[in-house]
Amino acid sequence: MPHLAVNGIHAKYGSLDVLHGISFDVDRGEVVSLVGPSGSGKSTVLRTLVGLTPVTGGGIEVDGTSIDYRSSRSVRAARDRMAIVFQQYNLFQNMSVLGNVTLAPRRVKGRKRQEVEAEAMDLLDLVGMAHKAHAYPDELSGGQQQRVAIARALALRPEILLLDEVTSALDPELVNEVLDAVRRLAAEGMTMLLVSHEMAFVREVSSKVVFMDQGKVIEAAPPAKIFDAPDSERARDFFGKVLRG
Numbered sequence: 650m651p652h653l654a655v656n657g658i659h660a661k662y663g664s665l666d667v668l669h670g671i672s673f674d675v676d677r678g679e680v681v682s683l684v685g686p687s688g689s690g691k692s693t694v695l696r697t698l699v700g701l702t703p704v705t706g707g708g709i710e711v712d713g714t715s716i717d718y719r720s721s722r723s724v725r726a727a728r729d730r731m732a733i734v735f736q737q738y739n740l741f742q743n744m745s746v747l748g749n750v751t752l753a754p755r756r757v758k759g760r761k762r763q764e765v766e767a768e769a770m771d772l773l774d775l776v777g778m779a780h781k782a783h784a785y786p787d788e789l790s791g792g793q794q795q796r797v798a799i800a801r802a803l804a805l806r807p808e809i810l811l812l813d814e815v816t817s818a819l820d821p822e823l824v825n826e827v828l829d830a831v832r833r834l835a836a837e838g839m840t841m842l843l844v845s846h847e848m849a850f851v852r853e854v855s856s857k858v859v860f861m862d863q864g865k866v867i868e869a870a871p872p873a874k875i876f877d878a879p880d881s882e883r884a885r886d887f888f889g890k891v892l893r894g
């Protein structure tokens with residue numbers, strides 16, 4: 650059974666239909682990337698999974714349990730199981746790194762400070778930020794803040810991590826340190842769904858690439874297949890252009 654099954658989902662913004670029956674699976678411990686032209690609906694897929702954009706048709710299953718997006722309780726349950734990190738990391742500026750990472754588990758889960766802090770330090774270590782635990786966000790680079798945002802998302806112990814263009818707002822020299830953190834999570838067996846424009850990274854880290862265009866999945870395949878010998882004309886065009894730069 651897949652860890653995450655996306656079954657024919659539809660979504661709209663107002664009267665604009667943006668997802669037209671998207672389907673794909675993510676197995677446990679697998680890294681799957683959504684790629685495609687700007688506006689093809691990649692971010693919207695991630696947003697629907699955590700209930701930020703309503704699903705107007707189709708469904709999603711996590712570990713075989715279907716999420717009912719009409720029920721706020723069911724959406725809360727989905728949010729417990731999946732965490733999302735955005736391009737804009739939005740750390741709380743008036744709190745230390747450790748404060749940012751421990752806030753949700755303490756407030757939402759009411760867990761003990763000592764236990765939560767020990768766990769937060771492990772997560773900060775995983776993203777290479779333990780040495781900055783007592784620093785404030787404005788003392789950190791964008792790449793460092795994004796790594797803290799990833800640790801913060803992991804603090805609620807999600808099963809599945811959704812990463813939405815987490816390197817797009819960063820200066821090129823900071824991109825790799827964030828990608829390193831994601832590589833480490835992949836090596837730890839975290840199930841991840843990525844939206845990324847870093848094609849070399851997508852190719853390296855994903856076991857499956859889902860190519861989307863105009864709110865549809867055009868083709869899904871392992872990276873070597875979809876980058877080098879896609880079946881569809883549209884994927885050939887897209888990868889031809891992005892890989893040639």
Ligand SMILES: Nc1ncnc2c1ncn2[C@@H]1O[C@H](COP(=O)(O)OP(=O)(O)OP(=O)(O)O)[C@@H](O)[C@H]1O
Binds near residue numbers: 662688690694
């Ligand atoms: N809040 C919104 N209100 C109205 N339309 C939106 C909103 N967010 C996105 N859209 C539209 O929905 C479509 C899909 O957008 P989405 O951000 O999911 O695409 P994307 O593939 O992630 O694009 P990009 O690679 O540029 O981030 C686009 O046509 C976009 O203009």
